[in-house]
Amino acid sequence: TQLLEQSPQFLSIQEGENLTVYCNSSSVFSSLQWYRQEPGEGPVLLVTVVTGGEVKKLKRLTFQFGDARKDSSLHITAAQTGDTGLYLCAGTNFGNEKLTFGTGTRLTIIP
Amino acid sequence: DAGVIQSPRHEVTEMGQEVTLRCKPISGHNSLFWYRQTMMRGLELLIYFNNNVPIDDSGMPEDRFSAKMPNASFSTLKIQPSEPRDSAVYFCASGEGRLTEQFFGPGTRLTVL
Numbered sequence: 001t002q003l004l005e006q007s008p009q010f011l012s013i014q015e016g017e018n019l020t021v022y023c024n025s026s027s028v029f030s031s032l033q034w035y036r037q038e039p040g041e042g043p044v045l046l047v048t049v050v051t052g053g054e055v056k057k058l059k060r061l062t063f064q065f066g067d068a069r070k071d072s073s074l075h076i077t078a079a080q081t082g083d084t085g086l087y088l089c090a091g092t093n094f095g096n097e098k099l100t101f102g103t104g105t106r107l108t109i110i111p
Numbered sequence: 112d113a114g115v116i117q118s119p120r121h122e123v124t125e126m127g128q129e130v131t132l133r134c135k136p137i138s139g140h141n142s143l144f145w146y147r148q149t150m151m152r153g154l155e156l157l158i159y160f161n162n163n164v165p166i167d168d169s170g171m172p173e174d175r176f177s178a179k180m181p182n183a184s185f186s187t188l189k190i191q192p193s194e195p196r197d198s199a200v201y202f203c204a205s206g207e208g209r210l211t212e213q214f215f216g217p218g219t220r221l222t223v224l
Contacts, residue, residue: 041218
């Protein structure tokens with residue numbers, strides 16, 4: 001069974017600070033997605049990375065896929081209260097559309 | 112588009128009762144996924160369909176769980192009989208295939224007493 005471990009599990013920081021959350025596995029994935037989930041709602045896709053070493057930027061969010069396609073990171077610059085939520089990484093395998101979700105990082109931004 | 116629609120949004124039932132959760136995927140999407148989310152186990156895939164055909168049901172916990180997709184616009188997840196350990200939020204998601212975004216519904220919060 002492929003596992004995706006996310007760290008930290010919980011993170012609480014002040015508005016305006018920077019942060020990085022991590023998604024690690026011992027398995028190789030063909031692509032990796034990051035989702036954000038707010039209370040009472042389903043996860044919403046933020047980004048998909050498909051190439052080892054790929055870096056994608058989405059405004060203040062920077063996503064990186066590890067060279068070996070086993071890990072990923074999400075960096076947020078100048079965090080805002082609207083960034084609060086549960087961040088989930090999810091990996092796919094070659095030839096398969098099934099997603100394996102990570103354990104999640106619950107982020108709270110304090111005003 | 113209204114997005115993925117799930118009903119009911121909340122369900123409270125007693126142990127032993129049958130529970131049926133419903134999902135209407137986004138029109139035109141050919142893949143449908145059922146997930147369960149708990150604090151202890153996170154978000155787990157239960158089963159997924161492609162073009163109304165079940166492709167992988169390895170995540171279905173046991174025979175008490177069953178899922179159907181009689182047509183492209185409707186799917187059900189049934190638990191019979193329900194147990195307290197089935198309490199969770201159940202999500203339905205749809206997508207257009209491999210490497211594409213999965214669009215999640217708002218979920219059904221199930222409580223089995």
